[in-house]
Amino acid sequence: MKPALADSILDVLGFSGRADDPLCKLSGFRCRDWNYALSWLHDAGLALYLLQKIKDTNATSVLPTSILSCLEKNLAANQRRVANMARQFESLNQNFNRAGVKYAVVKGFSLVPLFCPDASLRHQSDLDYLIDRRSLPIAQGALEDAGYSLKKYSANEFVYLMPSAKRALLAEQQYEAHTSHAVELRLAFWDSDSHSVPLKEPEFSVDNVSTHRWQELVFPTLPIEDAFLLQVIHAFNHILTGWVRMSWLYEIEYFLNQRSTDRSLWESVERRIGDDPLLREMLVVVTGLSARLFRAPLPATSRVWAEDLRPPVRIWLDNYARTWVFGKNRADQFSLFSVAKLVLFLHQQYLSDAFSRRHLLRTRLLPWEQLFRRVRSISSNSSANSRGRGRQLKRELIRLIFHVTGGLRYLWEIPRWRRLNRVMAHSPRPASL
Numbered sequence: 209m210k211p212a213l214a215d216s217i218l219d220v221l222g223f224s225g226r227a228d229d230p231l232c233k234l235s236g237f238r239c240r241d242w243n244y245a246l247s248w249l250h251d252a253g254l255a256l257y258l259l260q261k262i263k264d265t266n267a268t269s270v271l272p273t274s275i276l277s278c279l280e281k282n283l284a285a286n287q288r289r290v291a292n293m294a295r296q297f298e299s300l301n302q303n304f305n306r307a308g309v310k311y312a313v314v315k316g317f318s319l320v321p322l323f324c325p326d327a328s329l330r331h332q333s334d335l336d337y338l339i340d341r342r343s344l345p346i347a348q349g350a351l352e353d354a355g356y357s358l359k360k361y362s363a364n365e366f367v368y369l370m371p372s373a374k375r376a377l378l379a380e381q382q383y384e385a386h387t388s389h390a391v392e393l394r395l396a397f398w399d400s401d402s403h404s405v406p407l408k409e410p411e412f413s414v415d416n417v418s419t420h421r422w423q424e425l426v427f428p429t430l431p432i433e434d435a436f437l438l439q440v441i442h443a444f445n446h447i448l449t450g451w452v453r454m455s456w457l458y459e460i461e462y463f464l465n466q467r468s469t470d471r472s473l474w475e476s477v478e479r480r481i482g483d484d485p486l487l488r489e490m491l492v493v494v495t496g497l498s499a500r501l502f503r504a505p506l507p508a509t510s511r512v513w514a515e516d517l518r519p520p521v522r523i524w525l526d527n528y529a530r531t532w533v534f535g536k537n538r539a540d541q542f543s544l545f546s547v548a549k550l551v552l553f554l555h556q557q558y559l560s561d562a563f564s565r566r567h568l569l570r571t572r573l574l575p576w577e578q579l580f581r582r583v584r585s586i587s588s589n590s591s592a593n594s595r596g597r598g599r600q601l602k603r604e605l606i607r608l609i610f611h612v613t614g615g616l617r618y619l620w621e622i623p624r625w626r627r628l629n630r631v632m633a634h635s636p637r638p639a640s641l
Contacts (some may be wrong), residue, residue, distance in 0.1 A: 213237050213245050214534060221254065221261055221458060222502035231262070234270040242275040250379035253455025256283050256329045278380075285383040287328040292385045294327075294423065297335055300391065301427050303350040310340035310414045311347065314394070314438055317422050318429040322466070323439065323459040327422070330455060331382050334367075334390035338430070340414045347393055356391055364396040397441050403448045404568065405558040407487070410437055410480050433476040436463060437487075443497075444490045448555050450548045450572075451537040457497050461504035464495065468505040478509055486558065488513045489521060493554075496525050501533065519632045524554040527628060539607045546610055549573060549618035553625055573615040 216237075219230035249255035259279040262268055268276055297317060304311055315336040320327045339347050348358075348366065356368035368391040374381075375388055398409045417428035430438065439460055446452040467473055481487045492514045498504035506514075517525075528550050535547035552572060559565045 210237070210241050210244070211534070213241050214248065217245070217249070217254065217258060218501055221257060222461065222504075223261070231265060231267045231270055234262075234267075239272040239274060242272055246275070246278065247379050250282075250331075250382065251453075253331055253453045254458060255279060256286060256331075257455065257458060259283060260326070260329055282380060282383050283328065285385065286331065288385040289383055289387070290328045290332070293332060293335070293389060294425070296389075298425055300335065300350070300354060301425070303354060304337075304347060307346050307350050309343045309347045309350065311343065312338045312412075312414045312417045312428045312430050313420070314338050314412075314430060314435070315442070317425070318420055318427075318435065319439075319459060320422055322432065322435065323463045325462070330459070332389070333382070334392050336392045336394060338412055338414055339393045339395060341395055343414075344393065344395065351391055351393075359390070362399070363401070364394060364399075366393040367391075368393070397438060397445070399445055403445075403555070403558070404564050405448065405486075405555075408484060409441070410434070410487070412438065431476075432467075433473060433480055436460075436473075436477060437480060437491075439463070440491050440494045443494045447493070447551060448558075450551050452533065454501065454533060457494070457533075458502055460494065461498040461502040464498065464504040464507065468507045470507075474507050474509045485516075489517065492517055493521065493525065497529055497533065500525070500530060518557065520557050520629060521554065523625075523628045523632055524557075528553065539610045540603065541610070542606050543610055544613050545617040546614035547617060548610070549614045550621060552618060553621075573618060574611055 213234075216230055216233040220234060223230055246255070249258060256279070259276075259282075262270065271279070294317070301313075313336070316332055316334070317327060319330075324330050337347070344366075351368045352358075355370055355372075357371050359367045359369045361367065369388060374384070374386055381387055396409055397412065398407045400406055412430060412434055414428070416431060416434075418431050420427055420429040429435065439456070443452055443456050443460065446456070477491075481491070492510055495504065495506055495510045496514065499506055532547050532550045535550075536543035537546060537548035537551075539548075549572070552569065555568060555572075556565045559568060
């Protein structure tokens with residue numbers, strides 16, 4: 209995919225009526241360029257947002273006819289998917305209500321309209337609930353009665369799937385109505401075990417909920433300040449894992465465009481965060497990424513806290529963030545010398561000792577133990593035929609190439625990272641973001 213096309217797409221999505229209208233740039237790209245861009249748009253979650261932005265400005269002529277037709281078909285398919293998920297969502301909510309489950313809906317349909325103007329513009333892969341710990345067994349029973357099965361779990365997360373649902377094998381299949389979705393029951397949202405980064409997560413409580421109305425549905429959600437903080441924590445969680453969906457940052461930009469000057473809201477956010485330096489820095493990093501990619505207007509709170517941003521974090525934002533966000537950062541995507549590992553420069557800033565940093569590099573640069581365990585499991589699976597095992601082993605080879613060459617890319621970057629830190633140490637205090 210041409211970087212110039214990706215930059216132009218982000219300029220269009222961040223466009224808000226200024227004189228430097230970026231839409232005309234899109235008409236200069238050929239159909240072949242757009243065909244390469246489509247898979248990236250689907251993966252980034254931006255395809256339907258781009259379509260709507262172009263339609264809102266009456267500029268559909270900037271797209272090749274075949275690309276416009278493809279996006280329209282994707283939108284129609286996603287509208288059917290949203291309608292199907294809404295029916296299942298309503299049924300689950302009714303089951304929870306009858307069973308006496310204490311819950312709040314998070315992410316998903318609760319994001320409309322604060323973070324997303326129309327649910328059919330975003331690809332939703334799951335239904336998320338914050339559950340009171342005492343209600344967890346009841347909620348699990350309600351899901352099992354509805355036909356869902358537990359797929360995976362951790363201390364604070366329980367993921368359920370419908371066994372009969374279809375998996376999306378191609379990017380465009382994610383919009384199909386009956387492609388699988390998950391139901392996630394959450395007790396908390398920060399994954400300290402995976403990141404080795406201790407965080408005193410704000411107490412998101414089902415005892416403090418607001419009534420949310422979407423279409424004909426009424427359901428409990430978190431207050432607006434908590435909904436925003438949850439989106440920040442969710443995005444930062446994924447940043448430290450090495451991959452973040454760009455649409456999540458775009459949805460934060462949409463929220464900031466509407467509420468960045470709401471003094472009462474940001475006073476509430478400040479009270480919720482308190483003096484926690486990690487939470488403050490999370491907010492600065494996530495909103496800073498949204499600003500760099502989509503021209504999000506930063507609230508005064510973020511600008512003030514950005515002045516105290518530690519130099520290595522600022523260096524990563526200024527020199528690596530954009531390159532990293534655009535990269536093929538998922539291990540199941542074939543990529544030579546992936547930039548995914550560059551996020552380790554940022555991750556290390558949140559580890560308190562040298563042992564933790566060495567452990568992070570050892571397990572994330574080359575996760576041999578995990579790879580070998582997966583290969584052994586495939587090889588010993590007697591129920592799979594040789595062709596099936598071959599496909600699985602091919603996927604593991606892609607993962608191996610991803611980790612080996614991505615690790616080399618990280619090692620190659622170390623001298624530059626150290627040089628930038630030396631320069632920053634001898635430079636005057638930089639301006640805020």
